[in-house]
Amino acid sequence: xxxxxxxxxxxxxxxxxxxxxxxxxxxxxxxxxxxxxxxxxxxxxxxxxxxxxxxxxxxxxxxxxxxxxxxxxxxxxxxxxxxxxxxxxxxxxxxxxxxxxxxxxxxxxxxxxxxxxxxxxxxxxxxxxxxxxxxxxxxxxxxxxxxxxxxxxxxxxxxxxxxxxxxxxxxxxxxxxxxxxxxxxxxxxxxxxxxxxxxxxxxxxxxxxxxxxxxxxxxxxxxxxxxxxxxxxxxxxxxxxxxxxxxxxxxxxxxxxxxxxxxxxxxxxxxxxxxxxxxxxxxxxxxxxxxxxxxxxxxxxxxxxxxxxxxxxxxxxxx
Amino acid sequence: xxxxxxxxxxxxxxxxxxxxxxxxxxxxxxxxxxxxxxxxxxxxxxxxxxxxxxxxxxxxxxxxxxxxxxxxxxxxxxxxxxxxxxxxxxxxxxxxxxxxxxxxxxxxxxxxxxxxxxxxxxxxxxxxxxxxxxxxxxxxxxxxxxxxxxxxxxxxxxxxxxxxxxxxxxxxxxxxxxxxxxxxxxxxxxxxxx
Amino acid sequence: xxxxxxxxxxxxxxxxxxxxxxxxxxxxxxxxxxxxxxxxxxxxxxxxxxxxxxxxxxxxxxxxxxxxxxxxxxxxxxxxxxxxxxxxxxxxxxxxxxxxxxxxxxxxxxxxxxxxxxxxxxxxxxxxxxxxxxxxxxxxxxxxxxxxxxxxxxxxxxxxxxxxxxxxxxx
Numbered sequence: 001x002x003x004x005x006x007x008x009x010x011x012x013x014x015x016x017x018x019x020x021x022x023x024x025x026x027x028x029x030x031x032x033x034x035x036x037x038x039x040x041x042x043x044x045x046x047x048x049x050x051x052x053x054x055x056x057x058x059x060x061x062x063x064x065x066x067x068x069x070x071x072x073x074x075x076x077x078x079x080x081x082x083x084x085x086x087x088x089x090x091x092x093x094x095x096x097x098x099x100x101x102x103x104x105x106x107x108x109x110x111x112x113x114x115x116x117x118x119x120x121x122x123x124x125x126x127x128x129x130x131x132x133x134x135x136x137x138x139x140x141x142x143x144x145x146x147x148x149x150x151x152x153x154x155x156x157x158x159x160x161x162x163x164x165x166x167x168x169x170x171x172x173x174x175x176x177x178x179x180x181x182x183x184x185x186x187x188x189x190x191x192x193x194x195x196x197x198x199x200x201x202x203x204x205x206x207x208x209x210x211x212x213x214x215x216x217x218x219x220x221x222x223x224x225x226x227x228x229x230x231x232x233x234x235x236x237x238x239x240x241x242x243x244x245x246x247x248x249x250x251x252x253x254x255x256x257x258x259x260x261x262x263x264x265x266x267x268x269x270x271x272x273x274x275x276x277x278x279x280x281x282x283x284x285x286x287x288x289x290x291x292x293x294x295x296x297x298x299x300x301x302x303x304x305x306x307x308x309x310x311x312x313x314x315x316x317x318x319x
Numbered sequence: 320x321x322x323x324x325x326x327x328x329x330x331x332x333x334x335x336x337x338x339x340x341x342x343x344x345x346x347x348x349x350x351x352x353x354x355x356x357x358x359x360x361x362x363x364x365x366x367x368x369x370x371x372x373x374x375x376x377x378x379x380x381x382x383x384x385x386x387x388x389x390x391x392x393x394x395x396x397x398x399x400x401x402x403x404x405x406x407x408x409x410x411x412x413x414x415x416x417x418x419x420x421x422x423x424x425x426x427x428x429x430x431x432x433x434x435x436x437x438x439x440x441x442x443x444x445x446x447x448x449x450x451x452x453x454x455x456x457x458x459x460x461x462x463x464x465x466x467x468x469x470x471x472x473x474x475x476x477x478x479x480x481x482x483x484x485x486x487x488x489x490x491x492x493x494x495x496x497x498x499x500x501x502x503x504x505x506x507x508x509x510x511x512x513x
Numbered sequence: 514x515x516x517x518x519x520x521x522x523x524x525x526x527x528x529x530x531x532x533x534x535x536x537x538x539x540x541x542x543x544x545x546x547x548x549x550x551x552x553x554x555x556x557x558x559x560x561x562x563x564x565x566x567x568x569x570x571x572x573x574x575x576x577x578x579x580x581x582x583x584x585x586x587x588x589x590x591x592x593x594x595x596x597x598x599x600x601x602x603x604x605x606x607x608x609x610x611x612x613x614x615x616x617x618x619x620x621x622x623x624x625x626x627x628x629x630x631x632x633x634x635x636x637x638x639x640x641x642x643x644x645x646x647x648x649x650x651x652x653x654x655x656x657x658x659x660x661x662x663x664x665x666x667x668x669x670x671x672x673x674x675x676x677x678x679x680x681x682x683x684x
Contacts, residue, residue: 036340040350073594076546108638109566116569119577123549126584130542133594145585149578156573169639284336 010105014092021271022236023054025243028272029236029279030054036283057229064225069133072222077131081223081230084124087117088237095244096172098254098263103172110171111163114245115156118200121234122148125209128231129219140218143290144202144209150297151199151206157305158189158196161312162249175253182252185315189308190250192301194274197246199297201238203278205285208293243274362472364442365425367456369464370416374437377411381429381438389422390429391415416458421451441467520561528554536607539596545584552576563636 030053034041046052068074094110096103107113122145129141163169165186166177183190199206210218220231247253247270254263288296351358360366377394393415398407430438441464448454456464474481480488531550538544552575559568635641646654 032344035344035348038343038346038349040348040352043352071594073540073543076543107565109569112566112569112573112639116573116577119573122577122581123546123584126581126588127546130584130588130592131594138588138592142585142588145581149581149585152577280337280340284340285333 014089018089018092018237021240022233025239025272025275026054026236027051028275029282032276032279033283036280061225061229066225066227067222069222071133073131073133076127077222078227080124080128080131081227081234083127084121084234085230085237087120087124088234088241090117091241092237092244094171095241095248096175096253097267099172099176099259106172107170109169111159111169111174111249114171115152115159118155118241119148119152121200121238124234125219128223132219132222134222136216137219137221140209140211140215140221143211143215144219147199147202147206147209147293147297150294151196151301154192154196154297154301154305155200157302157309158193159245159249161189161305161308162186162193164309164312164316171248175248175255178252178255180252180255182250186250186308186312188304189312190246192305192308193250194242194246194277196297196301197242198278198281199293201235201242203235203239204282205287206293207287208290211287239275239278240271243271243278246274247271360442360444362442362469363440364444365427365440366442366444367420367440367446367464368418368423368430368461369439369441369468370418370458370461371437371439371465372413372416372458372462374433374435375413375416376435376437377413378434380432380434384428384432386426386428387422387424389419391417391419413458416461417455418461419455420446421454439465439468441465442469443467517561521558524554524557524561527551528558536602536611539598539600540594541587541597541600542584542592542594545580545587548583549576549580552580563633565636566639566642 031041031049042050042053044050045056068077091114093105094103094107094114096106125141125144125148129137129144132138162174162182165182166174168174168177202209209215210220212218215221220228223231244267247267251270251274253270254267256262256266259266377392379392382388382390382392392413394411394413397410397412399410400407427440430440443464446454446456479485528551531547531554534547535544535551538547552571556568556571556576559565559571
């Protein structure tokens with residue numbers, strides 16, 4: 001296979017995954033959330049149990065008028081949704097689906113790459129918040145920036161723990177080094193990573209930057225139509241990315257019966273299971289208050305992550 | 320017991336919250352899929368009011384008691400020649416009987432006060448209109464609803480017998496029999512009548 | 514010219530251009546956003562040169578944290594949309610200092626390397642990086658960590674008036 005064809009196949013596969021998996025997760029959110037609230041959720045779009053609801057939503061968003069507020073900083077305002085979406089697309093490149101190089105772009109520093117690119121998302125939050133020329137947007141954006149900066153620390157620390165355990169920064173390498181007893185050994189790190197990941201993608205119960213009951217819709221208040229849809233898509237891709245990273249780092253990725261052939265299936269199954277938990281948490285818990293959010297980060301997650309680092313080092317040296 | 324003592328172990332509330340949502344998810348949802356599945360309405364639901372024209376004597380009780388004044392009645396008098404009678408009888412004939420369901424508040428007072436059972440509740444509720452004027456149902460339309468009136472529910476076997484039944488029974492038993500007031504709470508419950 | 518050369522030139526142009534925009538833009542927040550572009554282009558330069566880890570550290574630390582903190586602080590204090598003509602920006606001294614530093618560095622590099630061509634080292638993998646940092650460069654690395662740690666402790670002390678007050682009474 002020539003290089004360009006190989007590259008094309010990989011890019012097309014990633015873009016397809018980028019467009020399809022978030023929709024599946026979004027539909028799952030619709031239905032799971034509905035049933036957890038003793039509702040049925042969408043039932044009509046597409047015929048069978050409303051499977052095409054998100055497609056219909058997409059069509060609706062495309063038809064809507066694209067409004068830019070008069071006082072807004074136009075170029076920044078219009079660029080922000082793309083900046084929000086782009087990092088997640090790039091992150092998907094590095095996530096291994098199965099053994100034997102079933103990854104769009106094998107990278108020696110995959111973990112670092114993923115964390116670095118995820119960190120860019122906060123720029124989009126600040127851009128959209130400031131450029132909207134709306135006080136609710138600005139408040140939401142500042143909350144978001146404080147939250148994202150704070151939670152990046154436990155996220156990176158807990159990821160560092162598993163990288164220490166595996167002795168590599170490459171994501172396929174980490175999965176290859178994984179063994180079932182890590183579930184116990186790395187459990188605190190997994191928990192910290194998952195929780196701070198939730199906060200990174202601003203999902204309930206960590207959705208203070210959006211907080212519709214206090215800030216209208218936070219930094220997304222002024223967005224309409226397709227640009228708003230981009231933000232929504234970014235949220236769902238965010239779920240997929242955090243679920244995939246949790247799977248790859250802590251749940252053993254493709255490990256399962258017959259990993260050589262069914263590895264991709266195990267990875268996908270775990271990703272969807274973690275996504276289910278993300279939705280489950282959203283339905284079950286009310287939003288944290290801003291000070292509770294920061295307390296949780298600095299007084300619980302960061303110390304736990306540091307303790308886990310020490311534990312990992314001790315076990316690693318003892319073995 | 321201090322305030323702290325009442326608290327449960329930390330994290331228990333979180334687990335309970337998750338358990339509640341998970342349990343709800345496994346149960347059937349409470350959603351009524353109305354246009355696809357007909358709702359199971361309780362008997363005697365207040366959907367719309369039906370008119371049995373033959374029973375109406377144009378006594379105007381319903382129109383007068385209606386809190387919303389949403390019943391409009393017009394009538395004229397007719398002479399009925401009864402053979403053998405000294406002079407012709409007069410009878411009220413109904414010309415118009417309209418109920419404006421855009422005003423009606425479904426209190427059911429008209430049905431309660433009707434002395435001759437000319438008005439009935441029916442559980443039909445699908446008579447929405449795109450024009451509010453069409454919610455004024457005339458007597459033909461009200462009469463059409465009679466087809467949907469459910470049969471009256473069976474008597475409560477433990478309840479007091481109706482006055483007619485009690486009177487008939489007393490007459491059959493002859494003088495000196497107990498009055499309905501005395502039989503209202505019998506020591507031994509009567510067998511249900513077939 | 515190889516692909517790498519073209520990329521280097523293009524990324525360098527982006528970095529310099531957006532860097533110039535940072536200091537010339539009248540829009541306060543946009544300056545910060547140009548800084549993001551500039552630092553991102555720098556990361557791209559590192560990538561082309563094969564220093565993957567450095568590139569992503571650049572993105573993680575500078576784009577993801579430092580500039581964001583900067584923007585955060587600007588938005589907390591004053592962030593008007595549109596140009597701010599009242600910015601205190603002495604053009605001539607800045608030009609002299611900036612140009613002087615640029616010229617001086619260019620002269621220094623030109624003097625040091627004198628058009629000699631060097632082979633590119635093999636790409637900086639994590640393993641090589643690790644052995645270098647914790648072997649050859651372990652002392653500067655640890656000294657740096659102590660510096661950062663003391664800065665951290667100092668920041669905490671400064672931000673907590675209760676600690677400062679108590680030591681003030683004892684002294």
